[in-house]
Amino acid sequence: MNKLVIIACVLLSCMGAAKAQDLKSPNGRLSMRFSLEKDGSPSYSLSYKGKPVIKPSKMGFELKTKTADAASGGSDANMEQKTANLQGSLHNNFTVAGTKTAAFNETWNPVWGEVKTIRNHYNELAVTLHQKGTARQMVVRFRLFDDGLGFRYEFPTQKNLTYFVIKEEKTQFAMAGDHTAYWIAGDYDTQEYDYTTSKLSEIRGIMAKAVTANISQTPFSPTGVQTSLMMKSADGLYINLHEAALIDYPVMHLNLDDRNFVFESWLTPDAVGDKGYMQAPRSTPWRTVIVSDDARDILASKMTYNLNEPSKIKDPSWIKPTKYVGVWWEMITGMSNWSYTNDYPSVELGVTDYTKAKPHGKHGANNANVKKYIDFAAKHGFDGVLVEGWNIGWEDWFGNSKDYVFDFVTPYPDFDVKEIREYAKAKGVKMIMHHETSSSVRNYERHMDKAYQFMKDNGYDAVKSGYVGDILPRGENHYSQWIVNHYQYAIEKAADYKIMVNAHEAVRPTGTARTWPNLISNESARGTEYQSFGGSKPNHVTVLPFTRLIGGPMDYTPGIFEMDLSKLNPDNKSHVNSTLANQLALYLTMYSPLQMAADLPENYDRFPDAFQFIKDVAVDWDDSNYLEAEPGEFVTVARKAKGTGQWFLGSVGGNDARTSNIRLDFLDKGKTYIATIYADAKGAHYKTNPQAYQIRKVVVNNKSKLSQWVAPGGGYAISFVEADKNQAKGLPRL
Amino acid sequence: MNKLVIIACVLLSCMGAAKAQDLKSPNGRLSMRFSLEKDGSPSYSLSYKGKPVIKPSKMGFELKTKTADAASGGSDANMEQKTANLQGSLHNNFTVAGTKTAAFNETWNPVWGEVKTIRNHYNELAVTLHQKGTARQMVVRFRLFDDGLGFRYEFPTQKNLTYFVIKEEKTQFAMAGDHTAYWIAGDYDTQEYDYTTSKLSEIRGIMAKAVTANISQTPFSPTGVQTSLMMKSADGLYINLHEAALIDYPVMHLNLDDRNFVFESWLTPDAVGDKGYMQAPRSTPWRTVIVSDDARDILASKMTYNLNEPSKIKDPSWIKPTKYVGVWWEMITGMSNWSYTNDYPSVELGVTDYTKAKPHGKHGANNANVKKYIDFAAKHGFDGVLVEGWNIGWEDWFGNSKDYVFDFVTPYPDFDVKEIREYAKAKGVKMIMHHETSSSVRNYERHMDKAYQFMKDNGYDAVKSGYVGDILPRGENHYSQWIVNHYQYAIEKAADYKIMVNAHEAVRPTGTARTWPNLISNESARGTEYQSFGGSKPNHVTVLPFTRLIGGPMDYTPGIFEMDLSKLNPDNKSHVNSTLANQLALYLTMYSPLQMAADLPENYDRFPDAFQFIKDVAVDWDDSNYLEAEPGEFVTVARKAKGTGQWFLGSVGGNDARTSNIRLDFLDKGKTYIATIYADAKGAHYKTNPQAYQIRKVVVNNKSKLSQWVAPGGGYAISFVEADKNQAKGLPRL
Numbered sequence A, B: 001m002n003k004l005v006i007i008a009c010v011l012l013s014c015m016g017a018a019k020a021q022d023l024k025s026p027n028g029r030l031s032m033r034f035s036l037e038k039d040g041s042p043s044y045s046l047s048y049k050g051k052p053v054i055k056p057s058k059m060g061f062e063l064k065t066k067t068a069d070a071a072s073g074g075s076d077a078n079m080e081q082k083t084a085n086l087q088g089s090l091h092n093n094f095t096v097a098g099t100k101t102a103a104f105n106e107t108w109n110p111v112w113g114e115v116k117t118i119r120n121h122y123n124e125l126a127v128t129l130h131q132k133g134t135a136r137q138m139v140v141r142f143r144l145f146d147d148g149l150g151f152r153y154e155f156p157t158q159k160n161l162t163y164f165v166i167k168e169e170k171t172q173f174a175m176a177g178d179h180t181a182y183w184i185a186g187d188y189d190t191q192e193y194d195y196t197t198s199k200l201s202e203i204r205g206i207m208a209k210a211v212t213a214n215i216s217q218t219p220f221s222p223t224g225v226q227t228s229l230m231m232k233s234a235d236g237l238y239i240n241l242h243e244a245a246l247i248d249y250p251v252m253h254l255n256l257d258d259r260n261f262v263f264e265s266w267l268t269p270d271a272v273g274d275k276g277y278m279q280a281p282r283s284t285p286w287r288t289v290i291v292s293d294d295a296r297d298i299l300a301s302k303m304t305y306n307l308n309e310p311s312k313i314k315d316p317s318w319i320k321p322t323k324y325v326g327v328w329w330e331m332i333t334g335m336s337n338w339s340y341t342n343d344y345p346s347v348e349l350g351v352t353d354y355t356k357a358k359p360h361g362k363h364g365a366n367n368a369n370v371k372k373y374i375d376f377a378a379k380h381g382f383d384g385v386l387v388e389g390w391n392i393g394w395e396d397w398f399g400n401s402k403d404y405v406f407d408f409v410t411p412y413p414d415f416d417v418k419e420i421r422e423y424a425k426a427k428g429v430k431m432i433m434h435h436e437t438s439s440s441v442r443n444y445e446r447h448m449d450k451a452y453q454f455m456k457d458n459g460y461d462a463v464k465s466g467y468v469g470d471i472l473p474r475g476e477n478h479y480s481q482w483i484v485n486h487y488q489y490a491i492e493k494a495a496d497y498k499i500m501v502n503a504h505e506a507v508r509p510t511g512t513a514r515t516w517p518n519l520i521s522n523e524s525a526r527g528t529e530y531q532s533f534g535g536s537k538p539n540h541v542t543v544l545p546f547t548r549l550i551g552g553p554m555d556y557t558p559g560i561f562e563m564d565l566s567k568l569n570p571d572n573k574s575h576v577n578s579t580l581a582n583q584l585a586l587y588l589t590m591y592s593p594l595q596m597a598a599d600l601p602e603n604y605d606r607f608p609d610a611f612q613f614i615k616d617v618a619v620d621w622d623d624s625n626y627l628e629a630e631p632g633e634f635v636t637v638a639r640k641a642k643g644t645g646q647w648f649l650g651s652v653g654g655n656d657a658r659t660s661n662i663r664l665d666f667l668d669k670g671k672t673y674i675a676t677i678y679a680d681a682k683g684a685h686y687k688t689n690p691q692a693y694q695i696r697k698v699v700v701n702n703k704s705k706l707s708q709w710v711a712p713g714g715g716y717a718i719s720f721v722e723a724d725k726n727q728a729k730g731l732p733r734l
Helices: A200-210 A295-300 A367-380 A417-427 A441-457 A481-496 A528-532 A540-546 A580-589 A601-606 A608-616 B200-210 B295-300 B367-380 B417-427 B441-457 B481-496 B528-532 B540-546 B580-589 B601-606 B608-616
Strands: A004-010 A021-024 A030-036 A042-048 A051-058 A061-063 A094-108 A118-131 A136-145 A148-155 A163-169 A172-174 A180-183 A196-199 A229-232 A238-244 A252-257 A262-267 A277-279 A286-292 A322-327 A384-387 A430-436 A460-466 A500-504 A519-522 A594-596 A621-630 A634-641 A647-653 A658-663 A673-680 A693-700 A705-710 A715-722 B004-010 B021-024 B030-036 B042-048 B051-058 B061-063 B094-108 B118-131 B136-145 B148-155 B163-169 B172-174 B180-183 B196-199 B229-232 B238-244 B252-257 B262-267 B277-279 B286-292 B322-327 B384-387 B430-436 B462-466 B500-504 B519-522 B594-596 B621-630 B634-641 B647-653 B658-663 B673-680 B693-700 B705-710 B715-722
Touching (some): A021 A118, A030 A118, A030 A148, A042 A136, A042 A286, A051 A286, A163 A262, A180 A200, A286 A295, A295 A621, A322 A430, A430 A441, A441 A460, A441 A481, A540 A621, A540 A634, A621 A658, A634 A658, A647 A658, A647 A705, A673 A705, B021 B094, B021 B136, B030 B094, B030 B118, B030 B136, B042 B136, B051 B286, B094 B136, B163 B262, B180 B200, B238 B295, B540 B580, B580 B634, B580 B647, B580 B673, B580 B715, B608 B693, B621 B658, B634 B658
Parallel strands (some): A460 A500, B322 B594, B462 B500
Antiparallel strands (some): A094 A118, A172 A262, A180 A229, A252 A262, A634 A647, B004 B094, B030 B042, B051 B172, B061 B163, B163 B277, B180 B196, B647 B715, B673 B693
């Protein structure tokens, strides 16, 4: 049901300082105010249950001034140039030309998701601003939900502002105090830092340590941080800053004035330092503030999706939540390699003859090994098998700013596309394609049509893409407008081919999967692979749901059972900072319609009882209940599988041991369940004793309460199966 | 016949200052010397008949030093980085590890050209250099022809130099004196300046005036000039500096040390200031010096083609020299427009609805007008009709840094692709496609496959492409490696579709049409359109054959009969600085297998006798004879049409009147011809009396001599038809 009610349309005649405009959320808990300051600067503020969330904060843009070239119908040497004389300031001198308020209340059903039905319920305020002296018009549109505020800038068709270049977006988020923040360094090229918890005032001092080495990285400010940024105020408010519907616009970072605790938007520049090329009519992405005094509400918020457009894929029947295994962790840990030979330090595709190369013998993507994974997937009911390193070019793929680095269609000699295709088909398993681009973006676009067609010809319906290393074209960054545009291009073109996309190292999601649900997952944060590159903090997975997952699902690749990686590769001294039970819980706490069982088949074979949970757990849901949540500490969520009605529960802890106390009141009334609880055993510890787990079966119903110890870096997972009395017989009640 | 003889292979054992290596051209007139200076800097020099052409000049590169990222098999967060510690200097500290000389003599037949057969005859010297301390290897390969020298740098596969970045190429061309140069300002984005004739020492003082306004321009130095650069020495040598086989490398400009008259290579940088990304094994383009004491030899030189690889198009039967008319000059002069409506200052392709637009009534590419051109082409025997402005997007196509500016497949409402296709087909005329990219290069590549397929589906075999305005991606330039790579990509992809390419504003040609003969022409210099944008110098067309045409044909679009452009458009005060007879001569002197009759049909209808020459003249040749040549002054050439044996002759003059005295000894022995001479009439003048021409028929043979007056900015053209005695009867003998 789509219901839009325009409540009021006020055309103000006073052209001086306009009176403030107030708006309340549907349930009245959030209220915001828009006003113009004396100099005509737009300003907004937000409060939750009377507590300030955003103090009065300025809005607007600094534009690039230029002498515009003559436009219409010019020839290739039309010497005439008009002086457009665009003034730079688009952040003051405004008057309010009109305001409109509206209420909106609808529900919609996502193609995949944590819940079956999402309510999109907000009150809206649109303020039309006229700038004195330039006759330029800008609309600021606020949507106030019960869980937060979204606002964006809109530039209607107008005479004096058609094409323009943003020098700086000057949107402020003035915090009400020195909040605790869960942050990673702002960076134009990586989102893969470990999170730091600190006061806002401490960021500057910690920054140097927080910017750890990365393959491609461009930090920009000692107080610059990334969104989605999670904070907690001293008076108990949970506040999240992010953006929604990032389409053809640079990523917004936040730069902190740490004396006043005021964040200001900091857009990712392009190769020449500009921060946004705009053509009216046009809107910016939404700037979002999610807020509650209950951390669980932040996790349950669907505001980011609600601020995106409905799906543009009319028949999404080909989009299928997927649980998969893959030839991947063995390369990540250094057991095997993506490359095929050591003969060629310099590969030229189409010239280098791999049939004459001496294999180095560690190539993971060989027929026999891939078939082993297919067999494993078939035996245990996985939907798909990812294979990385199947295509030629990996000998010199990285770090060389190499343009023509992959062609995405030519396999190594030991990977027989047709043979694998037929084998997988016979086993009822879907192959998952891998397109590492090495960030050579033009090269990927040049080959994209053929690569996607090759996928369809060979039975691949999903692709994992990757953007490792510095971006080509040189000078652009991973999150600049040009490249954001590319990621979106790849998703839309994939949709033309009915291909699902799981993009790694691409821009962090901002809910655009509502519009393009074939974007079934993203990496865009520090994933499990970092456990093999020196490790991540034990509480990492208690932060990600509050930050990275706000914009969409993450291909976190959980399910590691062997934490001592030297057992896989003696040269790898990394340790996975997680207990085995914690790994199981991640299938619930790190929501994604695409979930990997990332470890090696042989490691799963060692722990078949624990592996059973990964086999059982669903990847698509009718309902989700966040039972416990505190960023950096713990997340506990119960989810009801789509269609089957079966419940699963996951709980992850942080650095220290804790006891989780929950009520199972989410379970269906009147039903009896057998709960299989996969938990840390006594003495379990992410570092010293990660594989100590216990599995017990108990009988429960929706009156049951559970008290469960969680190890440092630990967690627990539960599957609930409805049972009749006979089945429950002999099992203890909880 | 391909004949390569290795004459000698000398491995030098002395690792100190190597003795000089000398090489002579096949006829012995040119000789060169390679040597190492005391500090191990490579150096070369060149002389012609004992006169110095290039004094000892240094060679080599400054490389970008970097800490290379770890390469093989790294993962997306492989933290390990190796310090490559590449030293920057690749221009000294060399020893000669070996030299090879060879002789080469073959002939080959171009797909199209000025002559039927081209001789590729040179002596070669390849010097293998080892750099002390770095163990890096570089080969300098010299090819010495009778008409000049080509040399390039080669980087064989080696351990210490695989991927590297060029900071500066340091190739010098030390002139022997303060030569007269025919130059345009070095610029990363335009080649469309008017030429200046001055001493080398005068360049700096004139530069500011020489850099006239252009739509996209990036001059870089007060003594920077473009290649191909033509010079004349005080002792009568004609010297041309250019490059050959520019593939995936930045364009070379020349920067002059005007105290010592030493040019140094100045590569076009990319967005981050780098000047070349290299992967061994790899070669640079050839640096070329064409030299003679007879200016005609410069024009007749095929050295630039000879330094390119043979054709990669195995069956070139679809590549056809073409004479065409087009809906073009009317837009260039402002009579009509590319755009369709004034309703939309901001077009969004796929959203903007042109069917609802009010046409402004000046859209040139409408069905009726296009049919008029098709009728005209059919009536007068032209092969093709070009139509610009047929596709949507021209309302805001330029100057806005607009990414998605054209889709190349959607026509305006008044241009019916199918109707035009059928109409042209019925009339036996080929349509010529137009792809203006607005320099939005990524957008063009994204649409290229569909655009080329659309062409084939609709009977178009040739495309005129355009790159007006600043390049997208921003920060790149028209001649940087990234964009040079794009132009080549477009040509090769067009070849896949059997499409001929005529690229405007693209990189100046360097003989690559030998390898990809579907590149049938280029603009890449100041074309006839500038006559409508304020005019070009009257002697412009006497310089272009010595400069721009060295690398390949130009789509100069001659054939303007109405020089007073206010008669076409009262607002256009430009005057075409050429006589009508000069316009006819251009079909010979501006060699191209693609020739336009650029004026309006109604202007040709006014001068049917003169127009007859344009109808008659061939566009492909079995032989060419340059009879007179002096840069800036005059060019006279006779050409024998391919297959028919018919001769044509064209002669253009410069700023002042002159008398051309030539022998017709190129004509076939023993044959009698009726020569129809289209010449300036008495009193003709490019400015005051451009349409004063006279046509006379005379009987000639290969003993005949012609003395012909040429007006300022004038010229003459002759068609020779073999005649029997009866036909010649009554006509005067010359």
